Amino acid sequence: MDSFLRTWQDELKKTFTGKSDAPPDWALQLAEGDDPGYHLPGSAVWAVHGSMSPIVxxxxxxxMQSLHPGALAGVHEHSNFRDDPLGRLAHTIRWIFTVTYGSRDAADEASxxxxxxxxxxxxxxxxGRGAVRxxxxxxxxxxxWVHLTFTDSFLAAHKIWGxxxxxGPDAYVREWAQAGRLMGVAGPPLTESEMRHQLDAWYASGELRVDERVAETVAFIRDAPLHPLLRPGYRVLFAGAVYSLEPRFREMLGLKVPRLGPFPLPVRFATTAVLGVVRLALGPKGPSELAARSRLRRLGLPGADLE
Known part of the structure; x- marks a missing residue:
């Protein structure tokens, strides 16, 4: 049993960081730098990204991103996500946590x-209209679109499981807008209402579409090539992601909340349970946050040791 749990924990760590025996070097390097960063302890961004809800x-x-044919074409034609999906995930996590916890210099350079x-x-x-662009x-x-779907998804999941x-939600949207600006987004939303308005505009624009490539991508995400020990929990987390989607986007993607006959399955509760187990395996604070707190203590920032 101990061997089983150790293997499961190692595979879980490897999934998120690429390493099972130690934190990745880039996370430890977040202790370096001579400024507090764009986001601080007690911020909305730290609250959301330091929870387990980002997994969902x-x-x-x-x-959500697969609904934009331009975004999907970029992934299919210029990414090795099929051969190395966990590597792509690790790179994405590196950028998110560097912008969240790193110094401004580190966040700027990562972007x-x-x-x-x-x-x-x-x-x-x-x-979506059939024109070549x-x-x-x-x-x-x-x-x-990429920034909008990220912000909407992280906020929606945290509202349910965080x-x-x-x-409040407006603070998260406003704070994470900085990440959008670092990535070249012009006019990222600054409130939840503005975010909803932009999503409505995209939905009504006709730019989004569903085709065989979207269906293939959804099938790949549904059945991600994870270690067999992680697959049962991942199936629950996938169901949680589907549960958290707005019905209009869920319908576009051809997805449904799991049901047993006429009764919906307890997806919300099951996802809460899986996230709780993951939290126990990974620990209450990740290496990126701990490294950031070390930097903030060195800089003499009040509150770096709280929480």
Whole structure:
């Protein structure tokens, strides 16, 4: 039994960081730097990203982003997500946590690194009306959709499975807008209402579409190539991501909340249980947050040792 639990815990750590025996080097390096960073302890961003809800939010984000044919074309034509999905996940987590917990210099450099990688992500796609359009991963419009789906997904998942957000949902949207600006987003939403308005505009625009490529992507996300020990829990988390989707987007994706005959299954409760187990395995605070607190203590910031 001890061997089983140790293997499960190792595979879980490897999934999120790429390493099972130690924190990744980039996380430890967040202790370096000479400024507090864009986000501080007690912020809405720390509250949301330091919880377990981002695990569900990440799945939800991928589902939402697949609805934009330009974003999906970039992933299919310029990404090795099929061969190394966990590697892609680890890179995404690195950027999120660096912007969340790192110094401003570290966050700026991490964003520049991603944008440099995006320079080669270009091509053509058919939009929702069937017209051929060009795409670029650094295009402000496409970056806006990616940022919007991220913000919406992380906020939606946290509302269901997280605790109170300091300053409320508007504070999270406003604070995380900085990440959007770092990635070239022009006019990221600053309130939850503005975020909803932008989502409504995208939905009504005809830009979003569903086709065989979307169905293939959804099937891949549903049955991600994880270690067999992680698959039962992941199936619950996927169901949680589907549960958290707005009905209109859930319908577009062809997804349904699991049911047993006429009765909906207790997805919300089951997801809470799985996230609780993951929290026990990973610990109450991740290496990125601990490294950030070390930097903040060195800089003499009040509150770095609280919580």
């Amino acid at each position: 939010a990440g799945i939800r984000t991928l589902l 520049r690194r991603v944008r440099r990688l995006h320079e080669a992500v270009q091509g053509d796609y058919s939009d 060009s795409y670029s991963a650094n295009d402000p419009e496409l970056a806006s 605790h109170a957000i300091p300053g």
